Amino acid sequence: MMEKIEGSFQEIEKNAEFVKWFSKIDKSLISLVGEKGAILGELFLNKLPVPNGFVVTSEAYRKFLISSGLESKIKILLANVNLDNSKEIEEISSKIKNLIENSEFPEEIKEEIIDSYTILGTNKIEIEKGSARDILNNASEPVFVSVRSSICFKNSEKIERREQDTYLNVKGNEAVLEHVKKAFVSLFNPLTLKREMRKKGFENFNIAVIVQKMIDSEKSGFAFSKDSSENINISAIWGIGEGFNLENISPDKYTLSRELEIIGRQIGEKTVFVIRDSSGSLKAIKSGVERKNSQVLSDYEIQRIGDFAEKIEVHLGSPQRIDFAIVNSEISILQSEEFQISKVKNKEDPVENSEVMKVEKISKTKIKLDLDSPFMIGDAEKTALKKIGILKIEKIIEKTGKHPLYFLEQNSLIQYENIIYDGIKSVAENFEEVWVRTNDLLNNHSLNLEGAPKIKEENPLLGMHGVRFGLKYLPILEAELKAIKRISGKIGVGILIPNLISIEELRKVKTILKKINFENVKIGVLIETPASMQLIKEFCNEKVNLIVVNSEVIAQNILSVDSSNQDVSIYLDYLHPSLVYQLEYLIRVAKRNNVETNIFGKGILEDKFLEYILRKEIDFISVPPEYAKKISEKVSFFESDLLKVKDSDPRKYELEKTKKEYLRGGQELKSFPEKKEKSTKNNDESVDILGIF
Known part of the structure; x- marks a missing residue:
């Protein structure tokens, strides 16, 4: 557990340490280097292959605040802040950040950071041969480093992993100084301020910054030291770790017993890999035929990483997620973090404790779950949410190793039906409401399945999937x-119903529902294409019950951007006028027709986009279990300003009803009066904001 820094900011000792090397850090120094810094020091001291680095300490941070005159200025800004007013907190946060960004480091701190960074760029032989002065005088090309925040206080709640900032591929003296300062700045993010200032006050609000040499890896991955079956799980890809963010890379997955016997391996299709060029820019390179489907790690590397995972778990005393990189057959451990093992059988991967937590904040905008797989039910239950906004069935299909066409060709559709039913029934047994998406298996995710089409589509998102696949192969749907x-x-x-582009497709699905006597089911349409966006009025006229926006896919299609392509992904702007105008129109038309709206996808992870859709009064937001707590807190945070009402009692009553309806364990309440709709006469219905409807 993290220690509390005692004393006032004014009480900085004369022998303060501004920089601390990994070789001088152990777990007793958490208050100086933060929890992440202390873990890296522990691993380094225990001869594990951790790339060298140093920590800019909390004492350097405190010295910086005092010498620049920031301490008194920040204290004044925070003195009378209303922690229940999100707008006020955002304004204070912005002012503090500007103060820090526009202040200079004291020369003594600046020199220590630059000298340490220069030494980090030398190799071991140079260090052994010469003095520190010789090393500095003959230093070679600056090295790339990562710059990561490491908080130095006992947090009142488990902080989300990415709440403070991390910067990769940083190179050069000025760039390192700039990014250390940016890491300091990230301590004052609005959510952190609101949560932690209530408990600590300014003087115990501290941060350190890790500066670590980066590995130009040939292979990258992560390992979980233990799952519910006591096995070790490893995922790996070619190139550097940023490749895990690309949708067209399916990592290899390996499973080891506690005796380090390889008991499972799943080889993914890795169509590209990511490299870093000499300027620090990331580039996606197309994989050759052999590399694309070949095993990333050798058996020796798998077992060696498993051995490291076991040793780190034993030393730190809890299950760990370990990030690793490999170059020239040498394995490096980049970082290690504690996680909580899932208790649910058939769970695909362990779940990090920091990312799957109980939802406690309630809000006017309802939070539901977005489940990629029924096998995530254990994580879903941890959130305490009772309703699932979207359940995807592709993982059920993939687990069989067979494509839906296999069951059609083998006249085994009853077996296929039973497989889907068995996969989703556990959800039905544990939740009050679930919206199930019919099969939306993409071509590039199914090529290795038995019975899959042999032709590889160049652009699977524009290919044969979703409702068009279902209507072509009606017995499967x-x-x-x-x-x-x-x-x-x-x-x-x-x-x-996914990938709709016409009313005729919707009507054909209704025909099937009528055929199987399932006409009374609620129907939702997924908005993923410009065509579906423009047909919103017609969908409402067809008496659908729900409009669901896939934020990432609709943004990609409207802006003609492939988010997995590093060269163009920078153009994926969730606040682009062409997207937000259409979203505004969609929500307005749906409300007028009493059709509820839901949104999911990566867009909601961006604060400004989340705030925008809350302003437009989206009805539901569906989130993965690992983001449920974080997003619920953000929604509550934004709504505290956006949804204020004069009479506090009705507001409180509405929130209590929300708690009952959407959170497990909510108290029983009597009926709740429906909100009266505002008149729209001579208003939005006649307004064509795009000139295309």
């Missing part, structure tokens, strides 16, 4: 709908 029907008697059930 009918089997999926029958499986969903079988759970409909247990809970509230709705179906979601």
Whole structure:
């Protein structure tokens, strides 16, 4: 556990340490270097292969505040801040950040950081041969480093992993100084301020910054030291670790027993890999034929990483997630973090404790779950949410190793129906409401399945998937709908139709529902294409029950941007006028027709976009379990200003009803009066904001 720094900011000792090398750090120094810094020091001291680095300490941070006159200025700004007013907190946060960004480091701190960075760029032989002065005088080309925040206080709640900032591929003296300062700045993010200032006050609000040499890795990955079966799980890709963010890279997955026997391996298709060029820019390189489907790690490397994972777990006393990199067959451990093992059988991966937590904040905008797989049910239950906004069934299919076409060709559609039913029934047994998306298996995710089409599509998102696949192979879609029907008697059930581009497609699905006597099911349409966005009025006229926006896919399609392509992903702007105008129109038309709206996808992870859709009064937001707590807190934070009402009692009553309806363990309440709709006469219905409707 983290220690509390005692005393006032004024009490800085004369022998303060501004920089601390990994070789001089152990777990007793958490108050000086933060928890992340202390863990790296522990691993380094225990001869584990951690790339060298140093920590700019909390004492350097405190000295910086005092010498620049920031301490008194920040104290004044925070003295009378209303922690329940999100707008005021954002304004104070912005002012403090500007003060820090425009202040200079004291020369003594600046010199220590630059000297340490220069020494970090020398190799071990140079260090052994010469003095520190010789090293500095003959230093070679500056090295790339990562700059990561490491908080130095006992947090009142488990802080989300990325709440403070991390910077990669930083090179050069000025760049290092700039990014250390940026890490200091990130301590004053609005969410951190609101949560922690209430408990600590300014004087115990401290941060350190890790500066670590980067590895130009040939292979990268992460390992979980233990799962619910006591096995070790490893994922790996070619190139540097940023490749895990690309959708067209499927990592290899390996499983080891506690005796380091390899008991499972799944080789993914790695169509590209990411490298860093000499300028620090990242580039995605197309994989050759051999590399694309070949095993990334050798058996020796798999077992060696498993051995490291076990040793780190034993030393730190808890299950760990370990990030690693490999170059010239040498394995480096980049960082290690504690995680909580999932208790649920068939869970694919362990879940980090910091990312799957109980939702406690309630808000006017309802939070539901976005589940990529029914096998995530254990994580879903941890959130305490009772309703699932979108459940995807592709993982059920992939787990069989067979493509839906296999079951069609083998006349085994009853088996296919049973597989889908068995996969989703556990959800029906544990939740009050679930919206199930029919099969939306992409070509590039299914090529290795038995019975899959042999032709590889160049652009799978624009290919044969979603409703167009279902309507081409009607018996497959009918089997999926029958499986969903079988759970409909247990809970509230709705179906979601993906990749719609016409009213005719929707009507054909309704025909199948009528055929199987499932006409009373609630129907939701997924908005993923410009065509579906423009047909919002027609969908509402068809009496659909829900409009669901896939924020990432619709943004990519409207802006013609492939988010997995590093060269163009910078153009993916969730606040682009062409996107937000259409979203505003969609929500307005849906509300006028009493059709509820839901949104999911990566867009909601961006604060400004999240705040925008809250302003437009989206009805629901569906989030993955690991983001449920974080997003619920942000929604509550933004709504505290956006949704104020004069009479506090109705507001309180509405929130209590929300708690009952959407959180497990909510208190029983009586009926709640429906909100009256505002008149729209001579208003939005006649307004064509784009000139295309």
